[in-house]
Amino acid sequence: MLDRYKLGVLLQWLIVFLLSPACEASSLGLTVHVVPLDDDGGKTVRAHFSVITPSPCPDLAAVCAAGEDCQAHRTSLPFSYTQPSPAWCVRQWQKTVPSNYKGVFSLGLHSAFYVAINADPKIRANNGKLNRPPFVALPPPLRASVNCPVDFHVSTKDLDGDKVQCRFARADKGECRDCFPHSFLELDEESCTLTFTGNAAPGQYFIYLMAEDLIPSPPSRQILNNPPLSSVPVHLSLTVEESASSCSSRPLPLDGTPERDSVQFILPFQEAKFNAYYNAVQESVVEIAVVGPPDLYRVGFASVGPLAKMTMAWIRSENNLTQILPVCFVANTKSFQSELRCLWLYQREMRTLPAGTELRCNQTEMSLVLPVTSLVDVDLTKLQLNSPTCPVTYNNTHLTAHIPLGGCGTKAVHAGSELVYTNTLKTVHQTMISRRPSLILPLACRIPGAQVEGPYYLLDMPTERETFGEVRVWLEFHLPGQGPLSRFTSTPRFRSNFSPQARARRDAALNNNTQTGSQLKEMVKQLDLYVMSNCSVSRAEMIVTECMESETEDFTGSEPILEKGCMMSNSTLEIITEKSTSKIFRLNINTMKVSGTKMYVECKLNLCIATRPSDKCPDLCGNTSRSSVLVDSVFTSTYSIRSGPVSLMMEDFMNRNESISPTPSNNVTDAPPSNVTSPTEPTSLKPATPKPGSPKPPTFPGSTPPSSQIPNMTPTNATSTGNTTTSQAPEAAASWITGVILMSISIFLQMNLLQ
Structure with a gap:
């Protein structure tokens, strides 16, 4: 017990x-x-x-x-x-x-x-x-x-x-x-x-x-x-x-x-x-x-x-x-x-400057006065601002500099709720190693958050819709030589030569012949898969990253058509067209692993804009070892689109007007369907800096903004490409603009203490 x-x-x-x-x-x-x-x-x-x-x-x-x-x-x-x-x-x-x-x-x-x-x-x-x-x-x-x-x-x-x-x-x-x-x-x-x-x-x-x-x-x-x-x-x-x-x-x-x-x-x-x-x-x-x-x-x-x-x-x-x-x-x-x-x-730890140092901020510039006596053994001839084109003057007693808020390398960043204009006065050595003291003097004019509030300081990131337009994507299926891009599919040029083009053209020509009664009872031998978008931006390109086919609607068993943008077998060939925002793939049904009389297709894609006119969006099957192929491109979110049942019987296909989804469907909605992938974070664009009261500058995708302006980027249902806008300080008394300066004088060799 x-x-x-x-x-x-x-x-x-x-x-x-x-x-x-x-x-x-x-x-x-x-x-x-x-x-x-x-x-x-x-x-x-x-x-x-x-x-x-x-x-x-x-x-x-x-x-x-x-x-x-x-x-x-x-x-x-x-x-x-x-x-x-x-x-x-x-x-x-x-x-x-x-x-x-x-x-x-x-x-x-x-x-x-x-x-x-x-x-x-x-x-x-x-x-x-x-x-x-x-x-x-x-x-x-x-x-x-x-x-x-x-x-x-x-x-x-x-x-x-x-x-x-x-x-x-x-x-x-x-x-x-x-x-x-x-x-x-x-x-x-x-x-x-x-x-x-x-x-x-x-x-x-x-x-x-x-x-x-x-x-x-x-x-x-x-x-x-x-x-x-x-x-x-x-x-x-x-x-x-x-x-x-x-x-x-x-x-x-x-x-x-x-x-x-x-x-x-x-x-x-x-x-x-x-x-x-x-x-x-x-x-x-x-x-x-x-x-x-x-x-x-x-x-x-x-x-x-x-x-x-x-x-x-x-x-x-x-x-x-x-x-x-x-x-x-x-x-x-x-x-x-x-x-x-x-x-x-x-x-970096900063040292306090001696008495007599003064930084004044007004609506258009910051002005610096620095006693020369505080710069012991510092070579004044080597001092410059962020931009070497802006002069720094000095005499026996003082060093002075007038630094415009919109020039001389001055940058605008957001620190918390404040808008801060920054520049740096520093020693520039001709050699990497020098035993003479170096001056690093950060300069900052801070505009309090209460003054930042207002239309001139609203950080507005354009959405994906603003950059790429009202994007819609859809799938279509056509017999070779038919469909809205038949001029490219009737005598196709292929991007990948898994089979000789001559035979491909001959097969396409056979499929273009008028179908007889006996042929209508046969299986479709070749089919063109159209991955379409309505994007009209001139430099936009479509990147199809993945396509798969399945004989069941739930895709429990599927076979890849494309993976990582690459065709997985010689059963698929890409047809070259002049339309960069759509793709066409020739499917050889005879050699695909399709045993039934119908199939379903699902594809994933992105739209892309290369930031430099001389560049192209990345070729996923080409050299992807360079980071610049992503740095120099702006992308939408990943769209996932799925077809309805595609009949592979010639008679049924002809009766359905050869197209499963002739009407474009919009996959970018406030409540996206489950087949739309989750959005990624917004891509950065370069900010413009208008003067107060000036109109908002046009959006141009492709360059990078100060990340200080990122907090107000708001992702949408698709990847947002964004642009930030800032402005010069509005007309106001200089009393509410605070000047901040800190100094670090050190030997260059000491800068590597953590290296």
Whole structure:
């Protein structure tokens, strides 16, 4: 009886334990960037949390209690993605905690996470300052396939120049709860590289690491007792999936994608902008997943056949974020993930300028007066603005410059709700290496958000409809030599010569003969598939990425006609026409795998405009290894169109007027049907800068706007191509325009501290 009672109590305890908040959710990813506070000698730290949680995204209301030194980062540009399933999102906040901290924090009602920070204050002997713990970049959730080994590099940086290494967290040290190393994971502690051996069953696994900084030592001399200066937690997740094909089918980054662990230095109000390009041969990229600082813009995502691209940008406004900020990204297909890449944004520290420095802003220009005495050993003859054509004058006492808001390389960016005009006065050396001091002087005129409100500052991105017109796409089927483009199909010229053109023309001529009674009882031998659009933009081109046929309406069993824009067999040939916004494919029914008397066809396509008149949109079957084929093109969203039943009996086909869908159907609606693919993000266009009161400039697709103007881009049901408009500051008193200047004087060789 007693044993039964004990067993009942034990079962109740286990149920309570398993349903407790600490066990309800595991972190899909977590990092903490720790910044010691000088006010109390490092006894407390500012902890910057980044956490990946399953969707739906939990609320941040619970992370900051009343009276705490805490800030939740709520952004209009959330990081939210779909792969791996279930969907996931990123939550970020910062909070002051003890330097030696262990605790559980909650997100929403069903997510609780345990963290352990060991950052006890230590004064560095080399500079007498508090030691700064290492920074670890948070990657998107990791993915791998069964029996496919892969390495995952965890990107780290240390502002003190210390050596950073990683190890598995230990429960006996209070660093994690219920954590243990997985047998299929190996960790190179020196390089912080995880290796998945491939020997794991499909499922989701959680990884708990600690990143530590150690005093570096020369290779020739090893320090025997070199304990870590601090330890910070790193949580990762790995989703192992069934392998759909070979292990070499991962998306590959193309030229122009930031290199792993690269660094971009950013001045105040400067924009850091970079692109990611991928080539995915096996499967198309469904998303480029990114984890980065709050208000990191991600725009212009396009996935066309094997190619994919996206633009990312971050503008440095006034913030209390960490000095270095990681951005990690991967390309996800349905079954695969590209290699992980992370770059770091380094916010340069600025020095305060001496008394007598003055920057004035008015309606048309900013004027700078700078005491020469503050520029010790700086070569004044080497100073210039963003544009070298604008003069910088100086005498024995002062340097002066008059900088128009609409010239001299002045740029307009949006920092939060403010409109900021920026320029930079800097030293330009003739050689890459110089031991003379360099001047970097950011200049900014800020227009408050209250003044920005109004028609002149409305950022209006033209929709896909405005760029490509009211696009409609549809399918038609015709016998060779018939249909609206019969002049091209009666004596066809083929783009791909899977069969001799002479025989193809002879076959086409036979099909053009008047059908006899006996022939009407036969199967159709050849059929022309018309992929049509009504787009009338002169430089627009159609790219058909995929077509498949099936004998059943639900496409449970299907055969490819085209994949990645390439014809899959000699049963299909493309007929060359003069109509760039439509395509015709000659289907040889005799050699296709069609056993019944009818079939259904589904195609996916994009419309494209090359941004330069001398260029063409990408040939998906040609050389797709260059990133420029996507950079120099503007795309619509991907349209998916499906035919009704296509009779393959000659008599039935003739009775139906040889066409299944003669009337164009509009697939771009406010509520698109299920056969229209999800829209991608808008493609960027170059902004015009009209004067106040001037008419809105015409839209021209093809160039790139400052990503600072991206927040107001609104995707439509199809991929929107966009244009931003800004203007000069309206006529107003200079009192509400604030001048901001900061300075950095340093030796050039010191600029590479994080390289």
